[in-house]
Amino acid sequence: MSTLLVVEDDPHLRRFLRAALTGHGYTIVEAATLAEARAELARALPAVILLDLGLPDGDGLTLLRGLRPETTIPVIVLSARGQEGDKVIALDAGADDYLTKPFGAGELMARIRVALRHADARGTGPPADLLDVGPFHIDQPRHEVTVSGELVHLTPIEFKILVELARQPGRVITHRQLARAVWGDTSGDQSHTLRVHVAALRRKVEPTPARPRWLVTEAGVGYRLRGDE
């Protein structure tokens, strides 16, 4: 089964991660510092990296920036609530997802599964024309979206937003990543415009837009399209 690299300086959290992850059949390699993590990475590449941002010999972000764009190993950042800014920086720097401490084992496993799935999907050639996530069926060439079998009419921008989210179901996409996918490489802050389009999209695909089931908001970070799990 897959090997995971855990970069975390707190021995207690490492102990919990070791117990929980080996219990689910993963092989664990541990590193308490950036230096140890680099040494482990030089030895063998893991399938997923769990990365704490505050490490004794530096910021976990530097490790992340060293990995991108040469490698696509999924990186899940471990951080505390109230550090939304750090999460956004990490995600924009190429992290795949984040877990807010404290987190439960279920949440941890779900994120790792999503990360592994994306890592697999990345290897298999061009992106699919047809996307199926939850009740959504997206036909990219025909620009058609059905929700639970019903055709929904989306504006081109709403369509692009949905496609970007559906390409990586379960994974959080930051405002900046979404804006780049929709408008290209733009420098201005378009988070407000983006919010308005997402709100419009939600009204078309969610039965109760103020209590979304699929297109959920991660406050201060971005959006996530939940799959079936």
Next chain:
Amino acid sequence: MAEPPRLDLLVCVGPSPTSERLIRETHRMAAAEASTWSAATVEVTNAPPLAARDREQLESHLRLVESLGGEVHRLHGAAVPEVLLAHARAHGVTRIVAGKPTHGRWRDRLGGSLLDTLIRGSGSIEVHVLAPLATAPALAIAHQRDTRRGWRAYALAIGGVAIVTGLGLATFDALSLADLTMLYLIAIAAGSLFGRGPSLVAASLSVAAYDFCFVAPRFTFAVSGVRQLLTFFVMFGCGIAISTLTVRLRRQERNAIVRERRTAALLAFTREVGSALTEPDVAAVTARHLEDAFDIAAAVLVPHATEGLVAAAGLGALAEREVAVARWAFDHQEVAGHETATLADARALCVPILDGDRALGVLALQGQPTVTFDRDARHFIDAIARQAALALAHVRLVAEAKEAALRATTEELRSSLLSAVSHDLRTPLAVITGAATTLRDREAELDPAARGELLASIVDDARRLERVLGNLLQLTRVETGFRPTCELVPAEEVVGAALTRLESAIGEWRVDLDVAPDLALWIDPVLFEQVLINLVENALKHGGAPLAIAARRSGDRVELDVADRGPGLPPDATRLFDKFVRASTATAPGVGLGLAVVRAIVTAHGGEVAALANPGGGALFRVTLPVRSA
């Protein structure tokens, strides 16, 4: 990915003293609209080199540009306008600031006006032309204008006498000597209106001309009788008397104008400095008013904890020596520098800002070396210094009071935190420790139901701990001066995000939603999510199903309601928002921080929160926020 730096404003700099004002004005314009600016000077090829004094002036202007944070471009070319425009186009300049010429028109007729060519060739670039002195004439340099006007006065006095003499010669046969005396008196009176000097010139010339041309023997300066001497004496006397009166009147008039202008300037300054809230504001207002009043560079220096005296505003090109003068003025609480008893050769005049026996800072004024500050100007500067002292003392008091209040809040928070840690945090820890050790030590003896119970209590109380800590963290952040970073967020999205995070806690509870679809809130999305989470958790804990969340616009406010159908509010509902207050201690665990956090965050957003009775039973918490559009 940032846009390439655009240089919006370009100021043309030369050796003329007007340039200094152009630079300051451009700097001010750029600062007011947060655009960029630069300065350019053009050296014309084939033109005679500048005089040493002009070159020095030009360099000091360029230094001023750099000290104000502007970029300096030295250009070369055959004609100033063409070179300037080419440079402006190349750098995306949108506006050029130039000075009105101070020389007469004849030079333009000869060489073609620089401004005309500049404006004609500017195309889409705007050209701003600033007059040499747009504001009220400076108080300090009024005397320069008097002397210039003087030459014209002498010419007029001489001309008047010449006209009278001509008139007398033409009509000599028809007039008596007494009539001629009258005519000369008119000329002397007219000359006297221009001041003492022209009056004496007019009187002397009149006496001479009268004697030479009309008094017998004519065309000699010989005087033939006492009557003539008397006439001369009367002419001189009249001249002196009238001119003395004129001079006195004029001086009074000028003093009145200066005083009036000074009073108005002081009034404007007092009004503006009174509304300044911080030390840099006070310093900026003071420096600006001094610069406007005297058309020179002014700076306000205040003591800094580590770096000694530093300029808090209006940083001109203050050299080290000038700072040393300011230091002396500050330490000795006396005026120093330019034209004073101490360090008179310095270019800057430094006036300490005194509050009682304590120096709060120093005003430094620095202009061309020729600028002098007369008695009136010094009085004005002293008055400004006194007002600045009052304002500085006031903002310091306010800052100290604010700091004290913050310290008190922090202190209060610390003590409540201690009580919370010692009492409320230990309870869930006790549960977790107890349950976990039981599981570890007696796993074999436990039946599956008991084991499930213990595991559930570990999970529940760990979550409870996390909630308490999260709330404490938010409360500490908001109450110790943390400023929310607000954005315009759809109300649906905030409500949705909070409900998503509470999914497992809400479980099967019914939640009725009535959120206006196009309603947007001006909020910090992360902080405000906590408001909704805490209100909903509060309703889940103390209220009853179903919950109702509503958001609507009401006039210039946005109302956000979280209501339940539970037992309703306790009698002293306003205390609910205090820290560590619980509605019903017996039934629900928790430290009672949730609503305190709600109030702290809502207050930081400029809003209010109220606990109301839900019509039809239960409690209703209403958050009211001001509306703001993007």
